[in-house]
Amino acid sequence: MRANEVKRRWQAGEACVNGWCAIPNSFAAELMAHAGWDSLTIDLQHGLVDYQAAVTMLQAISTTATPPLARVPWIEPGIIQKMLDAGAMGIICPMVNTAEDAAKFVGACKYFPVGYRSSGPTRAVLYAGSDYIANANDEILAIAMIETTEAMDNLDAILATPGLDGVYIGPTDLALTMNAPPVLDPKDARVVAAIETIIDAANARGLGAGIHCATPEYAAKMIKRGAKLVTIASDGRILASAAAAAVKACKGDAAEAKPAGPGSAY
Numbered sequence: 001m002r003a004n005e006v007k008r009r010w011q012a013g014e015a016c017v018n019g020w021c022a023i024p025n026s027f028a029a030e031l032m033a034h035a036g037w038d039s040l041t042i043d044l045q046h047g048l049v050d051y052q053a054a055v056t057m058l059q060a061i062s063t064t065a066t067p068p069l070a071r072v073p074w075i076e077p078g079i080i081q082k083m084l085d086a087g088a089m090g091i092i093c094p095m096v097n098t099a100e101d102a103a104k105f106v107g108a109c110k111y112f113p114v115g116y117r118s119s120g121p122t123r124a125v126l127y128a129g130s131d132y133i134a135n136a137n138d139e140i141l142a143i144a145m146i147e148t149t150e151a152m153d154n155l156d157a158i159l160a161t162p163g164l165d166g167v168y169i170g171p172t173d174l175a176l177t178m179n180a181p182p183v184l185d186p187k188d189a190r191v192v193a194a195i196e197t198i199i200d201a202a203n204a205r206g207l208g209a210g211i212h213c214a215t216p217e218y219a220a221k222m223i224k225r226g227a228k229l230v231t232i233a234s235d236g237r238i239l240a241s242a243a244a245a246a247v248k249a250c251k252g253d254a255a256e257a258k259p260a261g262p263g264s265a266y
């Protein structure tokens with residue numbers, strides 16, 4: 001089976017710089033895949049991507065060696081398994097708030113005896129190899145999003161879930177539940193402390209800790225703090241920012257660029 005290079009980098013103590021695909025277009029995904037990201041995540045939750053578009057995006061990403069991940073809309077086994085069958089090498093799942101949530105999520109990602117995933121890796125066999133079923137439990141990443149105070153209260157129990165490979169911090173939702181400004185790259189001391197707690201707890205258990213960032217600078221800061229998967233904005237936000245900057249540069253400083261990009265709901 002094709003090795004999951006995200007997992008390999010984590011095992012070596014290295015961090016991955018992750019791209020985020022919210023535009024439902026295979027050419028946009030192909031451009032992102034050729035940009036040098038260590039991994040790419042297709043966003044079916046807050047991105048504009050549905051399953052059919054996601055399949056074409058996975059095909060486009062596979063023109064490179066970039067490992068594809070997917071964020072699903074919810075803890076729903078059907079879409080989790082369909083995205084894995086389509087060739088995603090890992091799943092990021094939102095709103096994992098309890099150990100029971102984590103067990104349900106991991107179970108959908110893993111075949112028996114670890115989980116209850118149904119056998120039918122239609123495209124995954126083409127992408128990852130004919131021995132996919134025998135090795136998928138070792139290569140597929142199950143990454144639970146920690147993004148609420150409820151999840152923080154249950155953090156140790158969530159991290160203890162057998163088969164869980166990592167966690168992914170959603171700063172805006174986490175901040176919302178803490179009555180703090182819901183922004184990427186947070187500066188609120190309480191939110192920052194919660195983020196550091198999650199990273200430290202994941203690292204202590206040998207799990208990967210990821211976080212969504214707005215800027216490369218904050219992402220680099222998070223890597224230094226111990227994060228093993230840092231996402232920088234999204235394809236849509238990068239496109240909007242670059243376009244606005246180009247227009248502003250051409251028109252001069254008198255032309256104020258509009259705020260860049262889709263919303264910050266990560």
